Amino acid sequence: MSAATPPAVIAFDLDGTLVDTAPDLLDTLDIVLDEAGAARLPREETRKMIGAGAKALVNRGLTAAGIAVDGPAFEKLYERFLEHYADHIADHSRPFPGLVEALDTLSARGHVLAVCTNKLEYLSRLLLDRLELTDRFAVIAGSDTFPVYKPDAGHLLGTIERAGGLPGRAVMVGDSMTDVLTAKNARIPSIVVPFGYTETPAIELGGDAFIEHFDHLPETVERLLGRG
Ligand SMILES: O=C(O)COP(=O)(O)O
Ligand SMILES: [Mg+2]
Numbered sequence: 001m002s003a004a005t006p007p008a009v010i011a012f013d014l015d016g017t018l019v020d021t022a023p024d025l026l027d028t029l030d031i032v033l034d035e036a037g038a039a040r041l042p043r044e045e046t047r048k049m050i051g052a053g054a055k056a057l058v059n060r061g062l063t064a065a066g067i068a069v070d071g072p073a074f075e076k077l078y079e080r081f082l083e084h085y086a087d088h089i090a091d092h093s094r095p096f097p098g099l100v101e102a103l104d105t106l107s108a109r110g111h112v113l114a115v116c117t118n119k120l121e122y123l124s125r126l127l128l129d130r131l132e133l134t135d136r137f138a139v140i141a142g143s144d145t146f147p148v149y150k151p152d153a154g155h156l157l158g159t160i161e162r163a164g165g166l167p168g169r170a171v172m173v174g175d176s177m178t179d180v181l182t183a184k185n186a187r188i189p190s191i192v193v194p195f196g197y198t199e200t201p202a203i204e205l206g207g208d209a210f211i212e213h214f215d216h217l218p219e220t221v222e223r224l225l226g227r228g
Contacts, residue, residue, distance in 0.1 A: 005169075006164060006165050006166050006169060007110050007111055007112045007164070007165060007169075008110075008111045008112070008165065008169045008170060008171070008221075008225050009111070009112045009113075009114055009138075009159075009160045009163045009164075009165030009169070009170040009171075010106055010111050010112070010113050010114070010170070010171050010173065010221055011114045011115070011116040011156060011159050011160060011163075011170060011171070011172050011173070011188075012113070012114070012115055012116070012117075012137075012172075012173045012174070013115075013116065013117055013172075013173065013174035013175055013176070013178075013179045013196075014115055014117035014119050014124055014127070014128075015050055015051065015117065015118075015119055015175075015196070015197065016050060016051065016175035016176065016193075016195070016196025016197040016198075017096075017173060017174050017175045017179070017193055017196055018095060018096070018099060018115070018133070019093050019094065019095050019096070019127065019131065020093060020094055020095075020096055020195070021050070021093040021127070022043075022047050022050060022197060023091070023092035023093060024085065024088050024089055024090070024091050024092055024093045025050055025054075025057065025085065026043060026046050026047065026050075027088065027091075027092075028081055028084045028085040028088060029041075029046055029049075029057060029058065029061045029081070031080075031081075031084050032058060032061065032062075032077050032080055032081050032084075033061060033062070033065055033067075035077065035080060036062060036065070036067050036069065036077055037067070038062065038065035038066070038067045039065060040065075041061065041064055041065060045064065046061060046064075047197050048197060048198065048199045049061060049064070049197075050197040051118065051175075051176040051177075051178050051196075051197055051198065052118055052178060053118040053119065053120070053143045053149070054078070054081055054082060054085065054119070054120065054123070055078055057081075058074075058077060058078050058081050059074070062074075062077070082120075082123075085123065086123060086126060089123065089126055089127045089130060090127060090130035090131060093127065093131070094131070095131060095133065096193070096195055096214060097213065097214065098213055098214030098215050098217075099214050100133075101214070101215075102214040102215070102217040102218060103136050105217075105218040106217070106218055106221060107136065109218070111221070112138045112163045112164065112165060113136055113137050113138060114137055114138055114139040114140070114141070114159050114160070114162075114163045115128070115137050115139065115140045115141060115159075116141050116150065116155055116156050116159040116172065116182070117140075117141070117142055117143070117150075118142070118143040118149055118150050118178065119142050119143065120142050120143055120144055121140065121141070121142030121143075121144055121145050122142070123142070124140050124142045125140055128140065138162075138163045138164070139159050139162045139163045141155065141158060141159040141162065143155075145158070146158045150178050150179065150181075150182040151178050151181035151182045151185060152182070152185065153182065153185035153186035153187075155182065156170075156172060156182050156183065156185075156186045156188060157186050160188075167186060167187065167188055169225060170188050171188065171189050171190070171191060171221050171224050171225065172186075172188050172189070172190045172191070173190070173191045173193065173217070174190060174191075174192060174193070174196075174207075175192065175193050175194075175195070175196020175197060175198055175202065176196060176197060176198045176205070177198065177199070177200055177205055179192070179205075179207075180192065180205045180206050180207050183207075183208075184206075189208040189209070189224040190207040190208050190209075191207060191208065191209045191210070191211060191217070191220055191221070191224065192205050192207035192209070192210045192211075193210075193211060193214075194210070194211075194212060208224060209223070209224060
């Protein structure tokens with residue numbers, strides 16, 4: 001790499017990709033369902049509702065529980081979700097196995113790491129702070145960081161630009177259809193992990209590469225970067 005070549009940017013989704021956040025997100029959804037007077041839903045069902053942000057999760061949960069609320073009643077439940085979740089954000093949420101070692105390897109190779117998530121930026125920072133991961137990322141871009149959010153290409157392209165990179169030397173790592181679509185919209189290769197939250201099986205999402213474990217991330221990143 002010559003001095004003039006910008007570093008490669010590796011952009012990660014957060015929920016279901018970097019961190020297994022489902023336990024705390026879904027415990028919070030249960031509290032909101034209780035407060036709405038609705039029956040709790042099976043975890044296999046609510047897990048798949050994660051991926052489009054907290055508002056969508058609350059909305060999907062209430063809808064599936066047969067509770068129709070909108071306007072101020074919905075806003076109140078959403079506020080309650082945010083408040084409870086912030087207080088419990090890292091009770092059970094932990095990085096997926098092998099993540100820290102893979103990030104170490106990528107950083108040692110001179111790549112710049114970034115987060116591109118549909119989680120609100122303040123919650124993303126709070127979670128990464130609690131897990132002592134914040135300093136690893138040059139940029140943490142949530143659903144409210146730019147005027148648009150995933151699957152809009154602008155969220156990923158804005159993340160890469162802020163990280164000092166170029167779209168031609170970047171890779172997106174994610175767990176859901178939203179991430180694969182975002183990467184396609186931005187014309188950036190994507191790597192899919194199988195341990196996250198998705199309706200469609202991860203291997204069928206149409207990513208450019210699929211890894212079973214973070215041990216395989218560094219070599220897969222190099223392969224995709226080499227292609228460009
Ligand atoms: O919190 C969510 O639903 C989405 O978050 P993600 O984009 O990091 O998967
Ligand atoms: Mg995700």
